[in-house]
Amino acid sequence: MNIGDVATQTGLPAKTIRYYEDIGLIKPLRDENGYRRFREQDVHKLNFLGRARALGFTIEDCRTLLALYEDETRASADVKKVARAHLAQIEAKISDLNAMRDTLGHLIDACAGDDRPDCPILQDLGGKP
Amino acid sequence: MNIGDVATQTGLPAKTIRYYEDIGLIKPLRDENGYRRFREQDVHKLNFLGRARALGFTIEDCRTLLALYEDETRASADVKKVARAHLAQIEAKISDLNAMRDTLGHLIDACAGDDRPDCPILQDLGGKP
DNA sequence: CCTTGACCTTCCCGTGACTGGAACCCCCAT
DNA sequence: ATGGGGGTTCCAGTCACGGGAAGGTCAAGG
Numbered sequence: 001m002n003i004g005d006v007a008t009q010t011g012l013p014a015k016t017i018r019y020y021e022d023i024g025l026i027k028p029l030r031d032e033n034g035y036r037r038f039r040e041q042d043v044h045k046l047n048f049l050g051r052a053r054a055l056g057f058t059i060e061d062c063r064t065l066l067a068l069y070e071d072e073t074r075a076s077a078d079v080k081k082v083a084r085a086h087l088a089q090i091e092a093k094i095s096d097l098n099a100m101r102d103t104l105g106h107l108i109d110a111c112a113g114d115d116r117p118d119c120p121i122l123q124d125l126g127g128k129p
Numbered sequence: 130m131n132i133g134d135v136a137t138q139t140g141l142p143a144k145t146i147r148y149y150e151d152i153g154l155i156k157p158l159r160d161e162n163g164y165r166r167f168r169e170q171d172v173h174k175l176n177f178l179g180r181a182r183a184l185g186f187t188i189e190d191c192r193t194l195l196a197l198y199e200d201e202t203r204a205s206a207d208v209k210k211v212a213r214a215h216l217a218q219i220e221a222k223i224s225d226l227n228a229m230r231d232t233l234g235h236l237i238d239a240c241a242g243d244d245r246p247d248c249p250i251l252q253d254l255g256g257k258p
Numbered sequence: 259c260c261t262t263g264a265c266c267t268t269c270c271c272g273t274g275a276c277t278g279g280a281a282c283c284c285c286c287a288t
Numbered sequence: 289a290t291g292g293g294g295g296t297t298c299c300a301g302t303c304a305c306g307g308g309a310a311g312g313t314c315a316a317g318g
Contacts, residue, residue, distance in 0.1 A: 002294075002295075003294095003295075004293095004294065004295080013276085013277085014295090015276070015277060015278085016275085016276065016277090018296090018297095019275075019276060019277095023275095033283085033284060033285085033295080033296095034283080034284090034295080034296060034297095035284085035294090035295055035296080036295085036296090044255070044256070047256055048254050048255055048256070051253070051254050051256070052254050053275090054229075055229050055232060055233055055254075056226070056229045056233075058274080058275090059274075059275065065251070065254065068248075068251065069251045069254065069255060071246075072246060073246065074246045074248070075243065075244040075245065075246065076240055076241050076242055076243060076244075076245055076246060076247060076248035076250075077242045077243055077244060079240065079248045079250050079251055080237060080240045080241075080242035080248075080250065081242075083233060083236065083237050083240070083250050084237055086233065087230065087233050087234065087237060090226050090229055090230050090233065091230060093226055094223060094226045094227065094230065097185070097219050097222055097223045097226070098223065100183075100184050100185045100219055101216065101219050101220060101223065103184060104184055104212060104215065104216050104219065105216065107212065108209060108212050108213055108216060111205050111208065111209045111212070112205050112209075113205055113206045113209035113210075114204065114205060114206055115204040115205075115206060116204065116205055117200075117201060117202065117203045117204065117205060118205060119197075119203070119205035119208045119209075121205075121208050121209065121212050122194070122197065122198045122208055124180070125177050125180045125181050125184075125194065125198065126173070126177055126198060127173070127176055127177070127180070131265080131266075132265090132266075133264090133265065133266080142305085142306080143266090144305065144306060144307090145304080145305065145306090147267095147268095148304070148305060148306095152304095162266080162267090162312080162313060162314085163266080163267060163268095163312080163313090164265090164266055164267080164313080165266085165267090182304090187303080187304090188303080188304065
């Protein structure tokens with residue numbers, strides 16, 4: 001399989017697939033003409049990576065998870081640890097964003113949104129006291 | 130005031146302040162020795178920027194908001210529009226993150242986290258069916 | 259007077275995870 | 289032979305800074 005087919009199958013852009021090879025996540029073979037040739041295992045790995053990335057894992061986490069995935073002697077505790085650390089990051093970010101949403105929501109509600117210049121949003125940003 | 134004092138007062142790193150000058154958000158004066166000299170208005174702008182950034186506005190949004198802030202003839206509707214667009218982005222991101230948190234949370238709950246290799250997290254990433 | 263140390267300056271590189279584009283090669287159909 | 293649709297590499301840009309080098313400036317202490 002060439003990169004275009006793999007891109008279609010996995011839903012990943014060809015650029016991304018090349019990037020994943022660059023950083024050593026996958027190692028497709030090469031045809032005589034220099035084209036990448038992907039085996040089933042490569043496609044499988046790429047699907048794995050796509051799902052892990054969709055869950056927000058960093059590339060380095062993906063590298064770790066992939067290594068665990070291929071290690072038959074892994075302990076599930078190691079996987080869980082990575083996942084829990086990532087979950088904590090997600091929750092931290094959610095809580096940051098919730099705070100922003102609340103503040104911004106209140107300011108927006110308080111703003112008339114008409115053609116006059118008075119604006120509680122700008123007043124707040126300007127340090128209103 | 131020199132940059133260090135301004136950094137202390139505003140809570141922004143000196144690097145960030147220089148960056149904001151680079152991209153034209155502020156225009157401090159210069160002393161004969163080449164040092165930046167910050168007026169009250171510069172400090173005020175920096176505080177404005179710090180608060181806007183803390184609410185997650187992009188630098189370009191900040192530029193727009195600052196321009197509106199300084200425009201006495203603005204319409205609050207323009208401010209509200211920028212804020213609402215940003216709020217929508219925040220809410221979209223929150224909803225993405227919530228989805229990730231839910232999925233990841235379920236997987237983590239299902240994972241024994243012991244020294245055995247069986248792991249629902251990896252099974253899911255591997256395309257478990 | 260000299261030195262020390264805390265400032266300040268500019269400049270360049272690196273971050274994460276790609277994306278866009280240029281310049282070029284390869285293969286098949288018309 | 290030509291056109292189009294693959295593929296390849298490499299370079300630059302994204303966003304909002306942060307780290308660090310190399311060097312100028314200033315006030316205080318020996």
